[in-house]
Amino acid sequence: MLTAHWLYGLSGCLIMALGLRAVLLNDSLLQRIIALNVMGTGVFMILITIAYRGPDATPDPIPHALVLTGIVVAVSATALALTLIRRLTEEQDSD
Amino acid sequence: MIDILIWLVALPLAGALAALLLPRYATAIVISTAIATSISAAALLYAVATHGVMLYEIGGWPAGLGIALRADGLAALLLTMSALVLLASSIYAGAYFRENLLRSRFWPLWLLLWTALNALLLSGDLFNLYVTLELLGLSAVALASLAGKTAAMQAALRYLLVGLLGSMLFLAGVTLIYAGYGTLDMATLSRVVAAGPIAWSALALMTVGLLLKTALFPLHFWLPPAHASAPAPVSAVLSALVVKATFYLVMRLWLDIFSEVVIPQVASLLGILGAAAVLWGSWQALRAERLKLLAAYSTVAQLGYLFLFFPLLQALPAGAARDAAMGGLVILALSHGLAKSGLFLAIGIIQQRSGHDTIRDLDGTAQRLPATTFAIALSGTALIGLPPSGAFLGKWHLLSAAFSAGQWLWIIVIMIGTLLAAAYTFRVLGHAFGQQPYPRHPVTIAIEEWPALILTAFATIGLGLAGAPVWQLLKVSL
Numbered sequence: 001m002l003t004a005h006w007l008y009g010l011s012g013c014l015i016m017a018l019g020l021r022a023v024l025l026n027d028s029l030l031q032r033i034i035a036l037n038v039m040g041t042g043v044f045m046i047l048i049t050i051a052y053r054g055p056d057a058t059p060d061p062i063p064h065a066l067v068l069t070g071i072v073v074a075v076s077a078t079a080l081a082l083t084l085i086r087r088l089t090e091e092q093d094s095d
Numbered sequence: 096m097i098d099i100l101i102w103l104v105a106l107p108l109a110g111a112l113a114a115l116l117l118p119r120y121a122t123a124i125v126i127s128t129a130i131a132t133s134i135s136a137a138a139l140l141y142a143v144a145t146h147g148v149m150l151y152e153i154g155g156w157p158a159g160l161g162i163a164l165r166a167d168g169l170a171a172l173l174l175t176m177s178a179l180v181l182l183a184s185s186i187y188a189g190a191y192f193r194e195n196l197l198r199s200r201f202w203p204l205w206l207l208l209w210t211a212l213n214a215l216l217l218s219g220d221l222f223n224l225y226v227t228l229e230l231l232g233l234s235a236v237a238l239a240s241l242a243g244k245t246a247a248m249q250a251a252l253r254y255l256l257v258g259l260l261g262s263m264l265f266l267a268g269v270t271l272i273y274a275g276y277g278t279l280d281m282a283t284l285s286r287v288v289a290a291g292p293i294a295w296s297a298l299a300l301m302t303v304g305l306l307l308k309t310a311l312f313p314l315h316f317w318l319p320p321a322h323a324s325a326p327a328p329v330s331a332v333l334s335a336l337v338v339k340a341t342f343y344l345v346m347r348l349w350l351d352i353f354s355e356v357v358i359p360q361v362a363s364l365l366g367i368l369g370a371a372a373v374l375w376g377s378w379q380a381l382r383a384e385r386l387k388l389l390a391a392y393s394t395v396a397q398l399g400y401l402f403l404f405f406p407l408l409q410a411l412p413a414g415a416a417r418d419a420a421m422g423g424l425v426i427l428a429l430s431h432g433l434a435k436s437g438l439f440l441a442i443g444i445i446q447q448r449s450g451h452d453t454i455r456d457l458d459g460t461a462q463r464l465p466a467t468t469f470a471i472a473l474s475g476t477a478l479i480g481l482p483p484s485g486a487f488l489g490k491w492h493l494l495s496a497a498f499s500a501g502q503w504l505w506i507i508v509i510m511i512g513t514l515l516a517a518a519y520t521f522r523v524l525g526h527a528f529g530q531q532p533y534p535r536h537p538v539t540i541a542i543e544e545w546p547a548l549i550l551t552a553f554a555t556i557g558l559g560l561a562g563a564p565v566w567q568l569l570k571v572s573l
Contacts, residue, residue: 039263069226084236
């Protein structure tokens with residue numbers, strides 16, 4: 001069980017690092033927004049791993065609550081970013 | 096008395112909803128909300144001064160599981176300064192957007208920003224800080240994009256991306272903290288944090304995220320376009336308060352929670368970045384062609400001064416000298432908040448009256464808008480740090496801390512920065528005077544000109560002559 005736990009946590013770290021790399025190195029706005037979401041998923045995976053307290057114990061509910069809140073925040077932020085990108089493209093098309 | 100804490104978050108939030116639902120009465124709703132919130136902020140400041148740290152557990156759930164609101168001297172001071180800036184800017188914005196259809200979209204976001212700011216300053220828990228950081232960032236971006244021009248939208252998008260990246264790094268740090276210590280309550284953490292890889296990497300992640308949002312050199316690239324292309328009242332609040340809120344968190348982390356863990360060399364690195372920000376920001380402000388860009392680069396420089404305090408506070412042993420320097424840091428931050436918001440409001444008036452803010456073509460502004468030009472001069476006094484401004488006291492303590500810690504490098508940086516600030520202020524004032532006769536009454540457009548005058552007068556005269564309570568209040572800490 002310990003190995004599965006670690007595998008999950010380390011994948012979270014890896015996903016976060018890949019997301020961060022894509023945010024920093026990409027030029028396209030849309031790709032960067034998606035990369036930020038990927039990075040967020042990595043952080044959420046790490047949080048879920050932290051909640052694990054052993055095969056027989058109930059998981060810690062606080063990290064789960066944090067992930068739920070984090071998802072809501074990420075969805076709103078993505079919505080705002082997409083709206084801005086769309087308005088910007090409309091603006092550039094009309095010019 | 097303790098209920099003040101919840102009012103400070105609930106009032107602007109309720110006001111935002113009311114302004115959204117009743118757009119016709121939005122201006123009246125916002126002004127009355129602004130007055131009520133400012134009164135609550137003043138009451139909180141008084142309560143903290145007389146009763147000490149204030150604590151409120153929402154719904155009766157204790158910290159750790161529930162949401163705790165806390166206010167100590169530092170939080171109360173910043174909250175009151177923000178209230179003053181937001182109240183004055185609200186009155187100004189009422190006139191600024193008088194005949195503008197954007198008004199109905201502007202007001203709810205404005206109050207949401209205030210809600211997020213107050214919640215951030217009062218939060219006693221790292222995860223709530225993440226949520227309030229995001230709320231503050233999102234409302235700030237939406238406000239910055241309001242001007243609707245392509246340049247403003249591009250700047251707002253970049254601002255959003257930087258902000259999201261910053262808060263994601265902050266959240267990663269918060270995750271490490273929870274993994275390592277099993278709590279996110281800041282008061283508990285400051286007791287249990289121990290030097291080691293977990294504390295260091297968590298602090299590094301959170302600090303980089305916050306520095307990105309605070310626009311510390313070389314992470315400042317997004318600030319000048321975002322602050323210079325937003326509507327004037329928004330620029331005022333972005334430059335004076337939003338970057339201060341993330342700076343406040345850096346202060347909390349470095350000087351409070353992690354103060355035992357911090358490695359001196361890393362504190363020196365913050366100081367060096369601050370020094371680079373002072374020099375680069377002031378130089379760019381001197382070279383700017385537009386007033387708003389000048390004000391935005393001056394913000395980069397002024398934030399740099401605040402970071403110069405970190406290596407000094409790290410080096411000084413706990414005691415009178417360190418307390419004095421800490422007060423200097425806070426009064427410099429307060430003074431900049433008031434002066435810079437006043438400056439942006441004054442620039443807004445010039446921009447609306449003459450249709451541009453090109454520094455070279457300001458000729459005659461002193462005659463057309465004497466009160467506004469005076470506000471710019473007052474603001475310049477605080478940005479340079481001339482007596483009797485609050486910034487003078489701040490820089491005085493910065494210099495004496497540098498002397499007593501024997502760190503001479505900072506003194507040279509402060510001197511060059513001050514000279515450059517004087518140069519960019521006098522460059523604006525030099526262009527503003529023309530040959531026309533002066534009008535009989537200096538204040539030509541009352542409602543619009545007073546907020547800038549009052550804010551800058553507070554920064555120069557108010558904080559300078561009555562700054563002593565700041566040091567008293569800072570002794571009230573968690």
